[in-house]
Amino acid sequence: METPSAVNVSEIIDNSQVGRFQLGIFILCGLCLIMDGFDVQAIGYVAPALSQEWKISGAILGSVLSAALVGVLFGSIFLSMLADKIGRRPVLIGAALCFSLLTLLTPLATNVGQLLLIRFLAGIPLGSIMPNAMSLVGEYSPRRIRIPLMVVVGTGFTAGAAIGGVLAFWLVPNFGWRSIFLVGGTIPLLVGIFMYFLLPESLQFLALHDKNPQALCRWLARVDPSVAAGPNIRYVVPEKKLKGVPLVKLFQEGRAPRTILLWTIYFMNLLNLYFLSSWLPTVATPMVKAAGAPPSVALLLGTTLQMAGVFGSVFLGWLVQRFGFTLVLTASFIVACANIAAIGQPGISLSLLFIVVFFAGLGIVGSQSVVNALAATLYPTDLRSTGIGSGLGVGRIGSIVGPQVAGILIGLHWQAHQLFLTAAVPALIAAVMVLLLHASVKPQVSSAESPVMVH
Secondary structure: OOOOEEEEHHHHHHOOOOOHHHHHHHHHHHHHHHHHHHHHHHHHHHHHHHHHHHOOOHHHHHHHHHHHHHHHHHHHHHHHHHHHHHOHHHHHHHHHHHHHHHHHHHHHOOOHHHHHHHHHHHHHHHOOHHHHHHHHHHHOOOHHHHHHHHHHHHHHHHHHHHHHHHHHHHHHHHHOOHHHHHHHHHHHHHHHHHHHHHOOOOHHHHHHHOOOHHHHHHHHHHHOOOOOOOOOEEEEOOOOOOOOOHHHHOOOOOOHHHHHHHHHHHHHHHHHHHHHHHHHHHHHHHHHHHOOOOOOHHHHHHHHHHHHHHHHHHHHHHHHHHHOHHHHHHHHHHHHHHHHHHHOOOOOOHHHHHHHHHHHHHHHHHHHHHHHHHHHHOOOHHHHHHHHHHHHHHHHHHHHHHHHHHHHHHHOOOOHHHHHHHHHHHHHHHHHHHHHHHHHOHHHHOOOOOOOOOO
């Protein structure tokens, strides 16, 4: 009997050229992240109009801003573990369609309780988008350009937030806050339909779990048409299939230190990202008025934050390819710390305010795509979605804490400079955690030349 020939799926992808098939995957994953980012920023722009219409306090408004984030916390952890068991494709498609339905229901809410419930439920499928999209991008990227590709596609989140800001600037004054959710629910519906017909499964996942060899063969041929095919071909990856609960595996085989440090970085950065995304337009409105500008200009500060994040993601990804994760992330978090502290300083001019918000966005929002790419380098296929998802899940606790605590502090009549000085501290802590992670997992984070995915 003829011995089956083995084809190393990871090696083929690592050495491949990026063609139309892979570009299509990256675009679909980027669109997923755009809808995620759109939702994050849009609710921040909705906050002033919602507060005025329903006459709700700062603390209650903080709960509204955080409701979806609580759902995202559960989705990031549990749906990511599900994806490591059943695959990226079904989870991404199901999440997009479910999120679409719930977002389209949001304008029907007539009180805070209904809005809180719908936002919480919508957050659950939303939480699975980032970890699975980033995992899939990494698993279809050639090794030599994997980091830049993951970071560039990851900017979809920030681009979506910027788009949300621009649309909200036009939609909310003209059509009311409910219009944001009608737009935000239509986008994922279209994305989900496109993914159903065009999105493949992770080839490493199929090979590792010995699933659907016909589809694996078909999709692998799209990556490299010269790959051998036939009944005597066996598709493999140089990894072992992991058994047990994926979340527990993150703390086994020496992974505990990197997991804890990574979770801390996620927590600190997402605390700042969501505080700034949710509250910056509201807190900055008195500062804008004091500078003699119309209140609507405060909305442009939020857009500046996100646009800086788009630029920062690409720029930092380029730097990581040359200098490694540690130096780039440490420097970006320190830059963010200094500029966040400067945002609320008394007497700051409007032009300088836009400048410091830009650099705060570059350091905080821009770094998030890099952190997601870093997370994907630390875990094998069977833990990759769980590794990214659990980090994002813990980070979502920070994203919940940030807007909630800010709402309470605003209710206690804290001044803007006090709020932003306090918000600068997590960025400094994140910089320290990056250095500790470098010491803990030196091969993965010290060199841009080291293998990016753990195969």
